[in-house]
Amino acid sequence: MKNHMQICRFSNLQSFTAAIFLTLFAALPTQQMFAQLSDAFDDGDFNQQPAWSGTSAFFQVVNQQLRLIAPPANGLAYLSTPSNALEDGSWEIDLALDFNPSATNYARIYLTSDQSDLSGPLNGYFIQAGGATDDVSLYRQTGLVTTKVVDGQDGLLNQTAVALSLKVTRDANGLWQLFSALGSSPSSLEGTVNDQVVLSAAYFGVSCVFTATRSDKFLFDNFIVTGHAVTDKTPPVLSGVQVLSSRTLSLTFSENLDQVSAETSGNFSLESNGEEPVSVILQLDGRTVVLGFAKDFANGFPTKISVTGVSDLAGNHMAAVRREFTYLEAVAPVAKDIVLSEIFPDPSPKVGLPETEFVELFNRSQHPFSLKNWNLTDGSSVAVLPSKILLPGDYLVLASPNVILTQVQNVIYLANFPSLNNGADDLMLKDDQGLTIDSVHYSDAWYGDDDKKQGGWSLEIIDPDNRCSERQNWTASDDPTGGTPGRQNSVFASKPDLTGPKLLSAVPGSASELVLTFDEKLAKALPGVSDFKIEPSIEVASVSFADAALTQLNLTLPSALLPGLDYALTVNHVQDCAGNNMAETLLSLGLPETADSLDIALNEILFNPRPTGTDFLEIVNVSKKYFNLKNWSVANREDGMIKNAKVISTTDFLLKPGAYLVLTVSSNVLKGEYPLSQEENFLEVPALPSWSDGEGSVALLDDTGLLIDHFSYTKNLHSPFIKDDEGVSLERISFDVPAYVPTNWKSASSTIGFATPGYVNSSAVPSLLWDESTVQVTPPVFVPSLGQPNFTQIHYAFAQGGFVANVNVFDLQGHRIKTIANNEILGTEGFFRWEGDRDSGDKARIGPYMVWFEIFDGDGNVTTFRKEVVVAAKF
Structure with a gap:
């Protein structure tokens, strides 16, 4: 024992045994079972017997010990020497650290490595002494990833200086044991593990991670390594199948193959028809076999190749295996080849389907497509699809991995699956080149059923071959479970588009342009300027699409629209994408102006609807101006403060002079409650402010936040002759009296059904x-x-x-x-x-x-x- 390094060996018997091993190793160098490597640095050198390499300038042998002597700076230094010891292996090392180790100062002893450079990616095992938990532990490294496989005692090395004797063993079955002896303490077992991930070894070595003040305080000594390379007892494994062409396959195996067995055509066959390859060639790398067949593979359909009788160079024969592959003839997809066919944005409350959102795809084309690197997006998040072939006529469900869709066969769970908004959202399916294959802007109005839109039911497309229609081609599922993920929709029917488009609105985007919105997608061929006439006479200079969905047209005008004038727009010969012509349409419009307070009046409110009904608010344009209600809002007004504001419309909406407009969250419910109401004057909004049955307030604000009109109500404003005010609206009596005057409001008359949504009030002053x-x-x-x-x-x-x-x-x-x-x-x-x-x-x-x-x-x-x-x- 070296008197300058007080390290206790595991036992005198171990030292004696080690000496015998060294002697026998010198006498019998061909026997792998004896010591492969031993270095006590007694010769004062680490360049021979054995030769170490690496950052050699940072190490010296001092007092017959290997010592790190690096410049005083943060760094990493290592040395390695050849060693293939792994099976029946034993590794003994003495280590001294003249400091308290830490997360930035620690030593590693690489028992095995497939690379001589211990500072980069490698495959092997190492002991780490020190680190964040001050322990001695065994790690496996694959590439740059390190995994702790034996977790030693935490805090063991939390000392001013450390002197260690370490020993690791590994038997033929991959059982590792890690021992340590600290100072003069007896040896103790840190832990055991069975690990056979890395089965090759080429180098043994040491590595130091250090800061400037510890760059000369690592010492190593008494390396003894025994063992031999792992014996090949494992037959080759078919690790990969690659389709090279319509008749050629490349098979990759886990190791080099015996050429005779690898090139025997009878060892390979297609399971579908028993066809054997007409050519079999082992490639130069020794582990790749290329097979050539006489017939084309089925396009897009899975096929199985059977392999048997192939052996490696050690004579290990592989058992018969089957591996599936798919040949796909590349065909560029076009829009609507694959369509979004079912959407489940609101899974709660549960009806029958698992409570998780999903989107279904349907391949309506005649071609199979690989969906690898396609993406599904709602504009805010993007989910990238993995490798998957969707065959003609097949369905595929995309969902979040949070909940498993039981009894659904064809599902891909996407980690970044977009969160689907219940009320409305935009969904786009794009191929790997960024081409939009299908897109849907759905809303809960598509359900056509107020109960089903509350949750638990999916939206299903009716006719997947109707490539033009959107809202008219979707409805709530009729399936008792709430939807049909992965199978034909419950509402499936042939529903060709046989009607022309309808002009919903014409709104000036500026004084020199009009934006026309239609109820469906238009033909890509633009209509001519002569198809649009404006009176008083203004010519149309050009026509273009205003949106990617082809539902809006932009008309450029050579002369500006004038405020305060009523214009009549006549539209003719516009076609939808199915080729249907629209009927001649006449629409009035005007240039929107800035609103002043009281230009639009609060005119009627229902704040206490029947249990089957819904709230509504009616406003009237009492000015002679046109207004664009985009981004206007309705709110509560309490103590002069605006609260709970709800946007009326996020899109252009033109309100002409004298027009009545009813704001409601459900047009169908409101029309059902009041049959005399004028539904053409309804605007369905996502939400209205909260209005209690007893008292509350209403405020109308323009897009800048200007207060246009306001009103505070109590149920006491109702007529004393009304026994039950449920379902009875409050109507404004006169536009000449401010809305905030309580006596300017009166209960709607019973003779018209207790409300007049969309037309003149029953209490209005003549x-x-x-x-x-x-x-x-x-x-x-x-x-x-x-x-x-x-x-x-x-x-x-x-x-x-x-x-x-x-x-x-x-x-x-x-x-x-x-x-x-x-x-x-x-x-x-x-x-x-x-x-x-x-x-x-x-x-x-x-x-x-x-x-x-x-x-x-x-x-x-x-x-x-x-x-x-x-x-x-x-x-």
């Missing part, structure tokens, strides 16, 4: 029947108590008597301060008097007020007059 001079306030300015006069009179004069009147005074905030008349029956002429007082008895403050004069007759006809009055003071 304002054209009255002249503004019918009600007068005289004087309009007065000084209470001290003034001359100190009161004002509200005069009225009607062509007939018998009207019932309510007369109130409101401040500018819409608060009623004085009730002057309540259900007073009027004659033909008369007046009411106000002395500037409040209902509380206090004097009204100085400032402007509004006299609200309402009359109604026995038929329920209501008319309202607004007059301004000012309370003044003397100074």
Whole structure:
């Protein structure tokens, strides 16, 4: 034992045995069972007997020990020497570290490596002394990936300096044992493992990872390595089959083959018909066999090759194996060769299918296609498809791996499967060249069933061969389980497109262009400029598509549209992609302008629908201007703050002067509840603000956030004669009175079904029947108590008597301060008097007020007059 390195050997017997091994090894160098490598550095050199190589400049033999002496900088240094010891192997090493090891300062002893360079990728095993857990552990390395296979005792090396004796053994069956002795402590077993991943060895070596202050503090000594290379007892394995052409296969084996067995044609046959190859050639690499057959393989269909009787150079014969391959004749796909045929965006609540989203593909073409590197995207995430051949007429389901789709055969689980939005989303299927093969912009309106769109049911395409239609060609599944993933759709039917396209809207994108939106995809051949006529006469300069889906046209105008004018657009001869012509269509439009407050009025609201019904809000364009409602919103307004805003439309929507528009989340439900409603004035929106049955608020805002109109309601605004206000809307009485005035709202009449969505209110004032001079306030300015006069009179004069009147005074905030008349029956002429007082008895403050004069007759006809009055003071 070297007195300069206090390391305890495993035992005196071990030292004696090692000496005998060295002696016998010298006498019998051909016997692999004895010591293959021994180096105690007693000769003061590491360049011979054995010769070490690597970063040699960083090592020296000092005091008969191998010592790292590297420059004071962070680095890695290694030495290696040839060694093929692995089977029945034993490795003994002494190691000293003159520091406390860490995650940045540790040593590795490479027991086996297939590379001499221990700093790069290799295959082998090593002991690591030190690291984050201060242990001694055994690792396997494949390439640059290291795997701990024996986890030693944590904290063992947490000492100021470390002196170690290490020993590792491996038997013929791949059982590894790791021993360590720290200082003068007895040897202990760190752990065992059976590992046969790496079966070859070429080098033994050491490696040091160090920082600048530890670059000279690693010491190694007393290497003893015994064992021999692993004996080849394993027959060759067919590791790969590659299709080279329609008649040629390349078979790759795990090791070099015996040429005679490898080139015997009877050892290979196609399972489908027993055909043997007409040519068999072993390639120069010794492990690849190329087979040539007399007939073409089936295109796109799996075929099995059977291999038997092939042996390696050691005479190990492989058992019979079968391997599947598929020949695919390359055919470039075109749009709609494969279609999105079923979409399951909302799996909850569960009906029958597992609660996981999926998309189904259907190959409607006559060709098989490889889907390798195709992708499915919703615009925000992209899922790349693996290698998969989709045969003609076959279905393929794409899904997230979170939940397994039981009883579905043809499924690919994609780690990055797009999250499908319940309400609406865009899906695109693209091939490996980026060509869009199919795309769908679905929405829950496609279900056509309000119950099924709540979840648990898939959307299915009706006719996969209808390449043009979208919404009209999709509907909710009829299958009792909620969908048909991987098989023909439950709603499958022949549904050819036999009708022409419909013009849904024409909206000026600017003063010199119009964007026309149609209900289906148009033919790729653009219509001519003569197919569009605009009155007052404006020529169309050019026509182009405005979107990739071919559902919008852009008309460029040589002269600008003028604000405040109504234009008539006539469209003719536009074809859909199925070749159907549209009927001649006439549409009115105008140049959208910027809205001012009160240009659009809140006109009707249903906040307490029947259990079978739905909320709605009606607005009316009371101006003479056109407005584009894109990005306008409806919200709640509480304490002057806008809350819970919901966008009306994310696309262009033109509201013309005098137009009524009903906002609802379900047009079908609303129409069913109120049969007299005008459905052509409905706009289905994704969501509306929350409106409670008792009280709430409504605010209408333009796309800049400008408050256009607002209203706060309570259920007390309903007529006292309404016993149950469920399903009864509140209607605005007059556009001349602000919406925030509570008395300007009234329950809808029972004679029209308690609501008038989409047309004039049952409570609306027939304002054209009255002249503004019918009600007068005289004087309009007065000084209470001290003034001359100190009161004002509200005069009225009607062509007939018998009207019932309510007369109130409101401040500018819409608060009623004085009730002057309540259900007073009027004659033909008369007046009411106000002395500037409040209902509380206090004097009204100085400032402007509004006299609200309402009359109604026995038929329920209501008319309202607004007059301004000012309370003044003397100074």
